[in-house]
Amino acid sequence: xxxxxxxxxxxxxxxxxxxxxxxxxxxxxxxxxxxxxxxxxxxxxxxxxxxxxxxxxxxxxxxxxxxxxxxxxxxxxxxxxxxxxxxxxxxxx
Amino acid sequence: xxxxxxxxxxxxxxxxxxxxxxxxxxxxxxxxxxxxxxxxxxxxxxxxxxxxxxxxxxxxxxxxxxxxxxxxxxxxxxxxxxxxxxxxxxxxxxxxxxxxxxxxxxxxxxxxxxxxxxxxxxxxxxxxxxxxxxxxxxxxxxxxxxxxxxxxxxxxxxxxxxxxxxxxxxxxxxxxxxxxx
Numbered sequence: 344x345x346x347x348x349x350x351x352x353x354x355x356x357x358x359x360x361x362x363x364x365x366x367x368x369x370x371x372x373x374x375x376x377x378x379x380x381x382x383x384x385x386x387x388x389x390x391x392x393x394x395x396x397x398x399x400x401x402x403x404x405x406x407x408x409x410x411x412x413x414x415x416x417x418x419x420x421x422x423x424x425x426x427x428x429x430x431x432x433x434x435x436x
Numbered sequence: 437x438x439x440x441x442x443x444x445x446x447x448x449x450x451x452x453x454x455x456x457x458x459x460x461x462x463x464x465x466x467x468x469x470x471x472x473x474x475x476x477x478x479x480x481x482x483x484x485x486x487x488x489x490x491x492x493x494x495x496x497x498x499x500x501x502x503x504x505x506x507x508x509x510x511x512x513x514x515x516x517x518x519x520x521x522x523x524x525x526x527x528x529x530x531x532x533x534x535x536x537x538x539x540x541x542x543x544x545x546x547x548x549x550x551x552x553x554x555x556x557x558x559x560x561x562x563x564x565x566x567x568x569x570x571x572x573x574x575x576x577x578x579x580x581x582x583x584x585x586x587x588x589x590x591x592x593x594x595x596x597x598x599x600x601x602x603x604x605x606x607x608x609x610x611x612x613x614x615x616x617x
Contacts, residue, residue, distance in 0.1 A: 346469045347513045354517020355524060356461045357473060357580075362525025363446075364454035370545035376602070376609035386451035386458070387584060387598075393459025394588040398466055407467050412591035413582050420582070420593045423575020424600025427568055431579075431601065432608035434564025435546070 369435035376432050447529035462588055471510050472589075474581030476572035478515035480504040504573075549616065575600075 364386040365371040374380035401407045443449070465473050484506030487495035500506060526532040533539035541547070541554040550556055572578040575597050577586060583601070586594030 346510060349464075349468050350471070350510045350513035351517040353461050353465055353468075353473075354514040354519075355521035356457065357514065358518035358521025358523070359525040360454045360457040360461065360521075361518070362522045363449040363457075363529075364451050365448050367522055367526075369543040373545070373609055376605040377613060378606070382451040386455045387579070389452045389455025390458035390462060390584055391587045393456050394462035394584070395590070397459065397463040398588055401463070401467060408470075409589055410466060410470050410472060412589040413472075413577050413586040413593045415591055415593040415596070416576075417592075417596060420575050420596040421600050423571045423573070424597040425604040426571030427575060427578065427597070428571070428601040428604030428606075429608045430564045430566070430568025430571055432564075432605045432612070434561045434568060435543075436561070436565065436568075 367436075372435045373432060376428075444528055445530070447531055458584070459588075462584060465514075469510065471514075472581065472585035473514065474511050474577060474585060475515065475518065476569060476578035477504065477581060478512045479569060480573065481506055481509060481512055499573075549613070 361367060365382055366386065371380060371382055375383040398407065398409070402409065462473050465471050481504060484495060484500045484504055485508075487500065488506055495506075523532060523534075533542055541552075541557045543557075546557055550560075568578075572581075575582055576593065577583070577597070579601070582597045583594050587598070588594075
């Protein structure tokens with residue numbers, strides 16, 4: 344139960360940050376593919392760097408153990424990513 | 437304090453600040469509940485739940501039995517929170533369009549390129565979302581579940597996915613925008 348409350352709480356902040364970064368807007372998503380507005384990329388990479396360095400630091404301190412990372416199967420990730428990009432550029436979400 | 441409140445009320449944050457917030461959320465998800473952030477999986481759990489109720493034979497397959505078992509879970513709860521978090525974000529900046537004019541098709545750039553028809557926006561959104569979710573199903577995650585959550589654990593899958601997603605996204609944008617690219 345506590346786990347669900349944590350999920351709800353984290354979800355609110357997740358949605359909030361997406362909204363404030365402008366990722367809920369069509370033109371933000373499409374313009375990153377037109378290479379005219381890099382906000383989406385800046386947002387994604389900042390999040391990646393912060394969480395990556397934070398998690399590896401916490402693991403070094405012994406506070407966390409990593410959950411199973413998403414499986415790598417090159418063909419699936421690649422084909423899935425290619426299809427995903429088409430959908431993302433069309434829908435803009 | 438005043439500057440903080442003023443910043444929260446701003447419609448568009450610096451992507452770096454918003455990115456730091458998301459990064460912290462990503463850390464807390466692992467730390468507090470040993471889970472990874474994700475957005476697309478919840479749709480599949482939900483679809484599985486509906487499908488099992490409506491057409492149990494059709495949904496009795498490997499994917500819905502083992503890969504994405506239906507049922508209420510952590511990521512679905514996260515998804516509900518995300519919905520309200522997005523609303524909260526729009527509400528604090530005063531741009532919540534609930535019940536307002538143009539709420540169904542608010543984007544200026546879309547209207548400039550494709551015309552003002554709302555049905556067109558919805559149709560393309562629908563088609564695009566089907567393609568997007570299908571791709572996410574094959575790859576095993578979406579921008580948040582695979583690119584960010586996988587990337588932060590240094591899983592190669594995340595980086596392959598990011599590269600593929602941008603490659604095809606750029607090509608698709610070139611095709612639909614043509615001279616206006």
